[in-house]
Amino acid sequence: GEDVEQSLFLSVREGDSSVINCTYTDSSSTYLYWYKQEPGAGLQLLTYIFSNMDMKQDQRLTVLLNKKDKHLSLRIADTQTGDSAIYFCAETQNTGGFKTIFGAGTRLFVKA
C-alpha cells in the first residue's frame, strides 16, 4: 500500500550537516516534498523535487532522490539552532487527482 516512512528523531551539533531520510512505496509518485513545521505553526514548504530528477540544491538544502530504492533525503548544511523543527517528507501520487501522502515527521534537535 501507500506509505511514507521517516525516522522520528535526529540530533546534531550546530554547524554540522543534518541528513534526514525518507522512504516511500508508490513508484508512480510525481513530486516529492520536504516541509518544515516549527512549534505552533503550520507546515512550510521547503523544497520539492520532480520524480525524474536525482538531485536539487537550494542554498543550504540538498535533496537527493534514489528512485530505484524509493529513497529521498534532505541534507541541511551548517545546521543552525533555528533549523530545529519537525521535517515532513511527502509524495504526490500520479492518480489523476492531487492525493498527497505525508510521513510521520522527523524531529530535528540542534545542540549549541
Added chain:
Amino acid sequence: EAQVTQNPRYLITVTGKKLTVTCSQNMNHEYMSWYRQDPGLGLRQIYYSMNVEVTDKGDVPEGYKVSRKEKRNFPLILESPSPNQTSLYFCASSLGRGYTFGSGTRLTVV
C-alpha cells in the same frame, strides 16, 4: 499577503454539537485539502478538492463533510463530533506543486 486562513485557532466543544471550521485562501488556488495531525501519525488527509463543486475523500473521511461552493473557501464540517476527532487540523491549498498551509485549528471534543 498570500495566505490560507483558518478559523478558529482553538476550539473546545462537546460531543454531538455540530461545528464548522472555516478555511479561506487568497491565491486563486484550485486545489484545497484538509488534514489532521496526530502524534506519531503525521498528517492524514481527510478530504480534498480539485476545484469548485469537486471534492473527494482522503484517507480518514469518516465523521467529516466538506463543501466547495466557491474557489476561495473550503469549510470542514463535523456534524456530530466525537472525542476521537480531537486533533490538530490543517487546511492547505495549492496550484499543483506543494501546499500552502494554514496555521491550524486545535480541536478538543469532550
